[in-house]
Amino acid sequence: MEKIIWDDKFSVGVQRFDDEHKILIEMINKLLDSGDGDAQEESETVTDLITKMTDYFHHHFRSEERCMSEHDYPGYSEHCAEHSKFVERVLDFCGDNLTQSGKIKSDMAAYLGDWLTNHVLVTDMKYASFFREKGLV
Numbered sequence: 375m376e377k378i379i380w381d382d383k384f385s386v387g388v389q390r391f392d393d394e395h396k397i398l399i400e401m402i403n404k405l406l407d408s409g410d411g412d413a414q415e416e417s418e419t420v421t422d423l424i425t426k427m428t429d430y431f432h433h434h435f436r437s438e439e440r441c442m443s444e445h446d447y448p449g450y451s452e453h454c455a456e457h458s459k460f461v462e463r464v465l466d467f468c469g470d471n472l473t474q475s476g477k478i479k480s481d482m483a484a485y486l487g488d489w490l491t492n493h494v495l496v497t498d499m500k501y502a503s504f505f506r507e508k509g510l511v
């Protein structure tokens with residue numbers, strides 16, 4: 375999978391969410407870049423990257439969900455369900471012993487990249503005008 379390059383089309387108009395999305399993109403790119411070999415050192419790097427990334431996804435989802443809930447965003451439940459489904463899928467990948475297989479790692483990175491870009495462009499973009507009207511920048 376090609377690296378993801380941030381583009382203004384990804385902007386949801388809320389600075390902190392854009393910043394968080396940029397960090398997630400950077401993390402996914404790092405995972406794409408990490409070695410596919412099975413050397414102990416590389417395995418640890420991949421495991422470490424995935425742990426940090428899943429922690430950051432949780433942090434980001436919480437911040438979006440808190441903000442949607444505070445402003446009574448009408449698409450809240452639907453949006454949260456999409457986040458939960460994603461988390462389940464990532465847990466499945468983690469259960470597949472990522473450190474042992476470069477294939478699973480690259481499949482996971484591809485899934486993360488596709489999911490994030492699609493989620494930002496479609497689902498997150500739905501809250502863009504709502505938050506703009508609420509005065510969030």
Ligand SMILES: [Fe+2]
Nearest residue numbers: 438493497498
């Ligand atoms: Fe989201």
